[in-house]
Amino acid sequence: MPKLYDCDISGSCYKIRLFLNILGVAYDAVAVDFVNKEHKTSPYLALNPFGEIPIFEDGELRLRDAQAILVYVAGKYDKTRQWFPEDATSQGKIAQWLSTGGGEVMNAAAARLVKVLSYPLDLEKLHAGANRVFKIMDDHLAHRQFLELDRPTIADIACFPYTALAGEGGIDLSAYKNVLAWIERIKRLPGFIPMPGIPVAA
């Protein structure tokens, strides 16, 4: 059974929990004490020298990076291949948002660390970066139900958690109506599970 090094309050770990639950894949979870930086201790640095969670193990394979894990899980466990299809065009389109989910959207994740765990980061700059990407996503979603392919893919899973958690970082999403509608749409997907700060649909 695959193993996820996990933390309930990590949006990055939640990406994996959410996707595994949607696909109906059973796994073992190992709870990592993120608040006390257990993922920065030597046993964890031996598993992932970048000092980050999630970490995913499946047989002999060990992977770091939430987006890379989504790519693997889609290829391995989604027999329909609808979440990360095999053709070049679909993979390229989706990979754009894997970069965004691990990149620009992480401004919102870092803002949350400032607000919730008092990380010494530049909140104003993080808010500006987060608002920039949410505006782009909002425009992009004006005539789309999901980020690519007119259906849910790992592009959505990669961008969803820290967008939905933006309020915890002091970011107001109310101007981004299409983003808010997209969040509700994801919450209604079969297999959706909540996390602290992301409740089920009203």
Next chain:
Amino acid sequence: MPKLYDCDISGSCYKIRLFLNILGVAYDAVAVDFVNKEHKTSPYLALNPFGEIPIFEDGELRLRDAQAILVYVAGKYDKTRQWFPEDATSQGKIAQWLSTGGGEVMNAAAARLVKVLSYPLDLEKLHAGANRVFKIMDDHLAHRQFLELDRPTIADIACFPYTALAGEGGIDLSAYKNVLAWIERIKRLPGFIPMPGIPVAA
């Protein structure tokens, strides 16, 4: 014929030029005036709202993000599928380094912008981030010829340019012997092309 919105001094654009040349794919290049921020003007923001290059067009498809473009080009034009194989394990392993190439390695890219174009960024912090990832890559390459699969893949293409350009950002790679050997190995791949700051192998 595909079209690349390109700039000769951009390491991100070079990722695409290098990979297309290795695969022997003909393309049209559109020169973008990066130094004068042409990519931030409205015609370019209409092509990519993130205000970044490269942008890649192929028929009806338009893609942003160097890593996403590598994924597409590999799937579309590499008939051997050795650069981004179709199996889940290979794709997951490679996707880790796509994240690193678009993430941590960009500390070195930003340091270069400080040194070469006087961008007002925190050079000390960027150097620390770059040295952290180069140490990880150096350890990882201690018993490997390439980042994954024991052969060149788009993982290497994604991480190579800004590693090889690190000196222009004031970062000394001399402590990272395995990284230096890997750079030389990439320079000897069939189809390798140089860019300003990355000469051909000695």
